[in-house]
Amino acid sequence: xxxxxxxxxxxxxxxxxxxxxxxxxxxxxxxxxxxxxxxxxxxxxxxxxxxxxxxxxxxxxxxxxxxxxxxxxxxxxxxxxxxxxxxxxxxxxxxxxxxxxxxxxxxxxxxxxxxxxxxxxxxxxxxxxxxxxxxxxxxxxxxxxxxxxxxxxxxxxxxxxxxxxxxxxxxxxxxxxxxxxxxxxxxxxxxxxxxxxxxxxxxxxxxxxxxxxxxxxxxxxxxxxxxxxxxxxxxxxxxxxxxxxxxxxxxxxxxxxxxxxxxxxxxxxxxxxxxxxxxxxxxxxxxxxxxxxxxxxxxxxxxxxxxxxxxxxxxxxxxxxxxxxxxxxxxxxxxxxxx
Numbered sequence: 035x036x037x038x039x040x041x042x043x044x045x046x047x048x049x050x051x052x053x054x055x056x057x058x059x060x061x062x063x064x065x066x067x068x069x070x071x072x073x074x075x076x077x078x079x080x081x082x083x084x085x086x087x088x089x090x091x092x093x094x095x096x097x098x099x100x101x102x103x104x105x106x107x108x109x110x111x112x113x114x115x116x117x118x119x120x121x122x123x124x125x126x127x128x129x130x131x132x133x134x135x136x137x138x139x140x141x142x143x144x145x146x147x148x149x150x151x152x153x154x155x156x157x158x159x160x161x162x163x164x165x166x167x168x169x170x171x172x173x174x175x176x177x178x179x180x181x182x183x184x185x186x187x188x189x190x191x192x193x194x195x196x197x198x199x200x201x202x203x204x205x206x207x208x209x210x211x212x213x214x215x216x217x218x219x220x221x222x223x224x225x226x227x228x229x230x231x232x233x234x235x236x237x238x239x240x241x242x243x244x245x246x247x248x249x250x251x252x253x254x255x256x257x258x259x260x261x262x263x264x265x266x267x268x269x270x271x272x273x274x275x276x277x278x279x280x281x282x283x284x285x286x287x288x289x290x291x292x293x294x295x296x297x298x299x300x301x302x303x304x305x306x307x308x309x310x311x312x313x314x315x316x317x318x319x320x321x322x323x324x325x326x327x328x329x330x331x332x333x334x335x336x337x338x339x340x341x342x343x344x345x346x347x348x349x350x351x352x353x354x355x356x357x358x359x360x361x362x363x364x365x366x367x368x369x370x371x372x373x
Contacts, residue, residue, distance in 0.1 A: 037339035039330065043283035044097040046297060049078045049110035051289050053102065055131055056167040058234040058244060059225040062104040067235030072305055073104060078289045079326055080112040083119060086329040094283065101129035103297055105289070108134040117146050124148060129191070131155075133170045137180035144186030150215075152189040153178050157198035158205060164197050165244065167236065175212070182213040189216040196222075196245035222246050274347040275361035291326040293333050295343065298356045313354045316346045 051062065052075050062073055089095065098120045100107040107113055108130045120126055125148055132153040143149060155178075156162055159171040182188050190209040194202060202219060209217045223246050226232055232244040279285065279296035287293050288300040302313040303320065314320055321327050322336040333339065346352045 035344045036341065037280065037334050039091050039334050040093055041283055042092055042285055043094045044099070044285075045092075045095065046099040046101065046284065046286045047078060047107075047116070048103055048105070048286075048288045048297070048300065049100055049107040049113055049116060050102065051075045051105040052077070052109035053105045053131075054109070054134055055106070055169055056236055057165055058167065058236075058241075059165075059232060060104070065233075065235065066238050068237060074304060075105070076289055077110045077112070078116075078287070079291060080115050080119070082291055082326040083116065086325045087119075088330055089120075089122075091331055091334075096124045097127070098123050098125070099127045099129070101127075103288075103300060106130055106134060114139075114143060117143065117149055121146065121148070125150070127152060129154060131166055131169055132174035132177050133166075135177065137176055140177045140181040140186070141184040144181050144184035147185075150187040150189060151181055152191050152218075153214075154191045154193075155205070156193045156195070158201050158208070161198040161201060164242075165193065165195060167234075178214070179212055188214045189218060190214045191218045191220065193220045193222055194247040194249060196247050199247045199249050202249075221249075275353065275357045277357075278361045287325060291324050292320070293323050293325055293330065296356075298360060299354070309355045313356070316342055316352070316354060318342055 051073060053060075053062065056063065056067070058067065062070055064070060100113065100116065107128055110116065113128075117126055117128065126146065127150050128143075129152040132155065140151075143151065153174065154166070155174060156165045162171050162174070163169050178188055178190075190205070192198075192202065192205055206217045222244070226246050230246045234241040234244055277295060284296070285293060286295065286297050286300065288297075288303060290303050292300075292303045294300060294302070299313065301307075302310045302317070317323065317338045319337075323333050323338055325333070328336075346354065347357060350358060
């Protein structure tokens with residue numbers, strides 16, 4: 035088994051780790067509200083993309099997604115040029131909080147007819163800022179209206195917390211009136227890791243508590259890393275992972291230009307934990323999978339994608355915790371992207 039670019043149908047890109055907001059459950063911050071000390075803020079390079087991302091090697095590519103695990107794509111100063119680079123791809127999706135740039139910029143984005151923009155708006159004017167700290171409601175709505183009125187395809191994504199659960203129907207109606215094509219909801223239990231309250235801190239200063247929605251009685255997820263660690267030294271019943279991304283034709287590129295199996299492995303390029311050090315050992319020479327240095331065909335033929343990654347799945351002792359915790363057949367877990 036090895037990577038076959040000809041079978042890849044979807045690429046997700048992290049264009050930037052800069053962001054104008056301070057969302058309390060965003061992984062760019064620790065639980066005390068400080069920016070992760072190991073996270074370097076930067077942008078994905080357009081020059082490297084144009085030079086090394088050969089679209090002719092990806093005949094099955096149909097979907098491109100720009101979103102932020104640690105930042106907002108709209109912070110990348112060349113994001114419109116990234117979108118234009120994929121002008122011949124069937125579908126492009128860009129996820130943003132909507133309060134970056136201005137109305138003219140969003141109107142110009144609407145000229146890309148294969149582009150769909152998802153605006154992450156978690157409430158109305160009196161509640162959106164409770165989770166989307168530092169957001170500007172009026173600017174967000176103005177940008178969304180400008181994009182829609184220029185012919186853009188827009189989706190409103192709404193995370194339901196206790197503080198905004200009473201406004202879902204009103205927001206859905208507003209989305210319809212403004213011309214959003216879709217209105218999507220996500221339940222906040224996905225980020226509370228089994229708890230019902232999340233204390234909000236900004237730079238070490240306590241602000242208030244977020245509370246999980248009680249609209250539906252949903253089972254709360256167990257921390258995935260606890261599941262992984264619980265079998266970390268036990269090969270009993272371990273089965274090799276079925277990669278939740280590559281097996282379905284997906285790959286990921288983070289802001290540093292590393293081509294990775296999925297978004298959950300991005301931390302290997304900048305975190306310094308035991309788990310990430312293990313994954314760097316599995317990769318070998320990490321520069322071998324960097325699009326700033328190598329073209330995509332060379333990365334496809336790297337030792338990591340020819341045999342090192344897949345050989346690591348032979349035992350729980352060599353398998354990276356992310357692969358064990360999310361994609362091993364021995365666990366009932368699934369990868370869920372946050373945005």
